[in-house]
Amino acid sequence: MPPKKNGDLSLPEPVVERLPLYQRILTQLIRQGSSTVSSEQLAELAGLSAAMVRKDFSLLGPMGTRGSGYEVDYLLSHLDRILGTGKSWPVVIAGVGRLARALVGNRNFSGRGFRLIGAVDSKVNVIGTELAGLTVASYETIADSLAEVPSIGVITTPPETAQLATDTLVALGVRSLLNFAPSIIEAPKEIAVRYVDLSMELQILSYYASQPEGDLTTARLGTGGIQPLRDRWPASAKGPTPTP
Amino acid sequence: MPPKKNGDLSLPEPVVERLPLYQRILTQLIRQGSSTVSSEQLAELAGLSAAMVRKDFSLLGPMGTRGSGYEVDYLLSHLDRILGTGKSWPVVIAGVGRLARALVGNRNFSGRGFRLIGAVDSKVNVIGTELAGLTVASYETIADSLAEVPSIGVITTPPETAQLATDTLVALGVRSLLNFAPSIIEAPKEIAVRYVDLSMELQILSYYASQPEGDLTTARLGTGGIQPLRDRWPASAKGPTPTP
């Protein structure tokens, strides 16, 4: 009787977008030797309010201890489980250009449980070349070249090819897509799609660059988000903001 | 008497994040020869509701004509002005690795009014090399190597160097920052900062990949956002969704 597997917690998107941030901060805290942390400290490090940190964690169940805060280990292991960290997700990338090569070479890719199991391209001079030890397949042959169903598809094609890439990746069985191509893609609604769009980001920034001056304090933090309120993470190794 | 220059309209961030999307769609429509478009058609193409499209545009002033819709040219030129498109923004990039090279080689970078005027790195074997025709400077020499104050800074350093990059770029006078490094950076609050974080995006997707199945219809569209509602952009050249 498997009544409720506990990876299946459904969280609001804004919360999901903050979890990796918490995860990163907690990992740093562990490396620094902290064993507990308060919502206030975490909020400071994340650039959020303490209330929001508590609300977020409260959605995951009772995570902390009243009076003394959150146990870093425990909290982190929970986040890891919810985010599926350490699960070695099989990834297929469509569109093998400079961006693809930069991404798979990135330590955050291979170093964090994402395993490239396939690469596709449509250009004949790219098909057959190597990417991170794999041979780049064509759109016709990719399905046969995989030994495993991929979970995540990454699209780094030109915009014209993005829909073909989407359809192909969906047919391969991916559950979620990360689209770097500057075009809107059509995918079944049960597939999670996220857009990362350089040109849009630059355009958003050029809006803010042309704004008169004033505060940006209205804004939120997110994957793309404007710098929030007060002072931020002391990125140099200074310890977790010793509140005096 | 310059009482109110009209680039200084202050818009809610969600709206700002949608404007580049509208801009892109309108550009496509022009290429396809459409001269007017209704909020409903636009909504379909953008994957949004017609009401939201109208609300967004209404914030820019009276943009449309009742009974016949929006004139594509007019609307687009407005968006271009608000977003500062065509202004040739001077950009400095910090951290010259594979990602930096992929970004500046991208047609959305150079092709859309972003002009690389400087590149910095801390590694001796990178300093002095070329990037898009520029010689990579060191953090000590970058200030003197620029002929112009940059508007936008792009950070593609490893996380350890992100704060140094931030401080340096801010000192150079940038108004906004695009941070690809997986770390939170501390910048004066009048600087707009946006984060683009591959590892966070992948982690968010791995959360959705481990979700049971069900709809993702709760979600929003954004720079990073989950696929919204119904059917989407027909990416192939099929004309703007001929409503029967």
Next chain:
DNA sequence: ATTTGTGAACATCTTCACAGCA
């Protein structure tokens, strides 16, 4: 007749403030 522009209703997200527990 058609489609914008918008106040009001609704939904969602964040903060407040404090009860509950260690």
Next chain:
DNA sequence: TGCTGTGAAGATGTTCACAAAT
């Protein structure tokens, strides 16, 4: 006492529904 967990309040964002304009 100190800090979490949470209902209620507040802020922000989206949709509804219709009046106004052509």
